[in-house]
Amino acid sequence: MTKLRGMTWSHPRGYDPMVATARLWQELTGVEIAWDKRSLQDFETFPVEELARAYDLIVIDHPHVGQVTAEACLAPLDERGRETELAAIAAGDVGGSFRSYQWGGRQWALPIDAAAQVQLYRPDRVAPARSWEDVIGLGKAGELVLPMLAPHSLMCFFTIAGGLGTPCHTGPGELIEGAAGIAVFERLRELAALIEPSNFAMDPIMASEAMARADAVVSAMPYGYGYVSYATEGFRPARLKAADIPDLGRGPVGSALGGTGIAVSAFSDHHGAALDHAFWVASGPVQQGLYAASGGQPGHAAGWESELVNARVDGFYRDTRATLEGAFLRPRHNGYMGFQSAASARLNAGLIDGEPAATVIADLNRLYRESQ
Numbered sequence: 001m002t003k004l005r006g007m008t009w010s011h012p013r014g015y016d017p018m019v020a021t022a023r024l025w026q027e028l029t030g031v032e033i034a035w036d037k038r039s040l041q042d043f044e045t046f047p048v049e050e051l052a053r054a055y056d057l058i059v060i061d062h063p064h065v066g067q068v069t070a071e072a073c074l075a076p077l078d079e080r081g082r083e084t085e086l087a088a089i090a091a092g093d094v095g096g097s098f099r100s101y102q103w104g105g106r107q108w109a110l111p112i113d114a115a116a117q118v119q120l121y122r123p124d125r126v127a128p129a130r131s132w133e134d135v136i137g138l139g140k141a142g143e144l145v146l147p148m149l150a151p152h153s154l155m156c157f158f159t160i161a162g163g164l165g166t167p168c169h170t171g172p173g174e175l176i177e178g179a180a181g182i183a184v185f186e187r188l189r190e191l192a193a194l195i196e197p198s199n200f201a202m203d204p205i206m207a208s209e210a211m212a213r214a215d216a217v218v219s220a221m222p223y224g225y226g227y228v229s230y231a232t233e234g235f236r237p238a239r240l241k242a243a244d245i246p247d248l249g250r251g252p253v254g255s256a257l258g259g260t261g262i263a264v265s266a267f268s269d270h271h272g273a274a275l276d277h278a279f280w281v282a283s284g285p286v287q288q289g290l291y292a293a294s295g296g297q298p299g300h301a302a303g304w305e306s307e308l309v310n311a312r313v314d315g316f317y318r319d320t321r322a323t324l325e326g327a328f329l330r331p332r333h334n335g336y337m338g339f340q341s342a343a344s345a346r347l348n349a350g351l352i353d354g355e356p357a358a359t360v361i362a363d364l365n366r367l368y369r370e371s372q
Contacts, residue, residue: 006057017296062100092300095324109261110282111299122219128243139194150344162254175368181361212236253326339371
């Protein structure tokens with residue numbers, strides 16, 4: 001029997017659907033896949049090359065593609081003979097998730113989870129924020145939680161920049177023009193003054209957990225990666241509802257695209273078997289069927305558009321689709337991952353210490369230039 005090893009991330013949204021689909025795949029093909037998991041923080045920072053030397057299948061996020069291409073640790077998935085399958089997955093793109101795994105003219109992963117910064121809130125306590133003024137009002141009422149643990153402070157920066165109509169650059173040069181960057185930083189400063197200091201140690205999972213408690217003291221996350229698990233009845237004491245990000249004047253645009261894709265190790269001894277599973281699990285029927293039913297957050301439009309899938313999660317996909325389709329695709333060059341970590345830390349230091357916005361933006365632009 002062929003046995004594969006896979007690595008995903010440690011949350012029901014990331015782990016449960018991989019185990020469920022692997023079980024069915026074994027029944028259908030006889031190929032066994034054992035999935036391991038790592039923390040969200042590791043998922044966002046751990047070197048993919050090290051994982052590729054130990055696993056056949058790896059769930060990655062798209063900002064790694066420039067680095068993994070340079071390291072030649074993943075196998076390109078656009079092989080001869082896969083054109084029809086690849087086109088079907090591309091046709092189900094949500095928010096640019098499919099192209100986010102393209103680099104150097106090749107496809108390095110297939111989207112299995114589509115996400116962007118959206119809004120999550122407690123519908124039994126507050127209404128969603130539709131504008132910046134609404135966000136500030138919720139903050140003054142003590143209802144806000146904002147995940148600011150690296151890299152999420154930078155993701156908030158990206159999202160607000162896009163919402164204001166001054167999206168950050170993704171190519172060579174500076175990250176953002178000085179005056180535009182200052183305006184974004186001042187918005188973040190305004191939010192930082194309305195949240196508890198503990199938010200700087202929170203990721204979106206922690207923020208969602210804080211809202212979903214029976215004794216929660218916060219009830220609105222205006223910017224953060226949405227986890228469909230919390231929109232599922234019975235997952236936690238309180239059920240969260242999703243909405244598009246607040247409109248800063250141009251609609252729900254500019255949200256930093258997230259999500260995950262399934263990749264195949266270039267070092268795998270079972271290349272064909274791994275490739276077969278990757279294409280199958282990323283396909284529309286599996287994404288809207290077993291994958292979504294097992295707690296996954298589909299990366300294919302078939303799942304996002306399904307009435308059955310939406311009914312199970314209180315319209316999570318329908319209510320955030322506009323945000324996904326207007327999402328911002330982060331830089332992905334080799335060197336970006338180091339920038340992401342350093343820039344997030346620099347943003348947080350500037351916010352916590354009350355530094356001049358111009359100083360912080362100059363440093364972000366310097367870090368971005370150096371990353372290239």
